[in-house]
Amino acid sequence: MxxxxxxxxxxxxxxxxxxxxxxxxxxxxxxxxxxxxxxxxxxxxxxxxxxxxxxxxxxxxxxxxxxxxxxxxxxxxxxxxxxxxxxxxxxxxxxxxxxxxxxxxxxxxxxxxxxxxxxxxxxxxxxxxxxxxxxxxxxxxxxxxxxxxxxxxxxxxxxxxxxxxxxxxxxxxxxxxxxxxxxxxxxxxxxxxxxxxxQHEMQRKSLCDRWRISPESLIKGLLCNLCGNILYKISNKTWKCTKCESNDRNPITHNINDYFILVKDSITTIECKEFFGFSSTHEAYYMLKKCNLINVNNARKSAYRKNIEVF
Incomplete structure (x- = not known):
């Protein structure tokens, strides 16, 4: 209930x-x-x-x-x-x-x-x-x-x-x-x-804003969905946990919301690359496309927001 x-x-x-x-x-x-x-x-x-x-x-x-x-x-x-x-x-x-x-x-x-x-x-x-x-x-x-x-x-x-x-x-x-x-x-x-x-859920500031925490001080990277420890890439399609050693073939889907909750409600490919530690903006772009996000503009520096119907 x-x-x-x-x-x-x-x-x-x-x-x-x-x-x-x-x-x-x-x-x-x-x-x-x-x-x-x-x-x-x-x-x-x-x-x-x-x-x-x-x-x-x-x-x-x-x-x-x-x-x-x-x-x-x-x-x-x-x-x-x-x-x-x-x-x-x-x-x-x-x-x-x-x-x-x-x-x-x-x-x-x-x-x-x-x-x-x-x-x-x-x-x-x-x-x-x-x-x-x-x-x-x-x-x-x-x-x-x-x-x-x-x-x-x-x-x-x-x-x-x-x-x-x-x-x-x-x-x-x-x-x-x-x-x-x-x-x-x-x-x-x-x-x-x-x-x-x-029924209404108020729009709230990011947790970093509310707690006056610098986003730069956050632990970056993709985290394991089972134990919360850092994942490392072992192939183009698979990441492995540094602690429990579980494999994850789509880690971005359960990590992208961390950025929206903690930092801000939109993300660019450059921000995605830097926060999650991808090797290039191309890889970051590819991973963002797997999240079914909304592209909020058509400029070269596109930003993405979460689709409320999906999350």
Whole structure:
């Protein structure tokens, strides 16, 4: 039901192309593991939802990105749509003691004697609710903040907020499922289509721009699809991994996206030659042609972008 988030995939590629001694390596690893923990926490909540019986004509959307208008985008962990209600679920996979400070929009996590401030999930989910209300949807909107880990202690929890441990979520949803229908099947289907039309992935800067990393400091070359180590050419049609010794007859197809993710959204034959270590621009041109890219101009220095329908 839920795929690994794009940010997780992108950071995994950045980590493969950063030298162990790079000054940003530890910070990138920390962010990567935060996203990873969040994903597995969301999967635990997904499993809880799968155990429940929802009313007919229900839809569970995960990792929802909506464009409310040109200046407002929201990302929700889970959105449940039924004929009775909408439910926004914010999942937190945090360990330690969590102290809510609703008055200033913060939560404090205490772990091993170290206190770390976080944005209050109450403020976060309330912004999502306010944004959805701008769409004037024909259903009441409910919310739930769910802590997925068993190794968490909650302190100063506001009594008027729907904050749960994962196993308590089912009781809350069961209560919501007892409500009367507010829309008919036709309206429900129209609502699903409307939400899907609002789904939007924001255009983001390259990872090198976001992390202020020079592309020159990245590990160049073609990387093995199995273990991530450097490939070397053994013939015109075959590359071999320096570590696991697997053969790859078309390594560019799973490496070209690294450039688009990490450096920029277009590539020339010269840039391809330099980044992936091809022997000539002719070889780089030949390899780019295997990727089903879009030629964005007809000049001698053609640039290529990825075909969204292919990747």
């Amino acid at each position: 839920r795929n690994f988030p794009q940010s997780y995939i992108e950071l995994s590629r950045l980590l493969l192309r950063l030298e162990p001694s790079h000054s940003s390596k530890k910070e990138v690893e920390k962010k990567f593991h935060q996203i990873e923990a969040g994903y597995f926490g969301e999967k635990l909540v997904d499993n809880t939802l799968l155990e429940l019986i929802f009313p007919p004509h229900s839809c569970i959307l995960t990792d929802v990105h909506l464009k409310i208008h040109n200046h407002l985008y929201i990302q929700m962990d889970t959105l449940i749509i039924t004929k009775k209600y909408l439910l926004v679920i914010e999942v937190k996979n945090i360990v330690g003691t969590i102290t809510f400070q609703k008055h200033n929009g913060q939560t404090i996590r205490t772990l091993d004697g170290v206190k770390t401030p976080f944005e209050c999930p109450i403020s976060q989910i309330n912004r999502h609710i306010q944004a959805l209300e701008q769409l004037r949807l024909p259903l009441p909107i409910f919310k739930a903040i769910v802590f997925s880990s068993n190794r968490v202690i909650l302190e100063n929890v506001p009594m008027d907020e729907p904050i749960f441990f994962r196993k308590n979520l089912s009781t809350y949803i069961h209560q919501l499922n007892q409500k009367e229908d507010r829309i008919d099947t036709s309206q429900f289907n129209d609502l699903i289509r409307r939400i899907q039309l609002k």
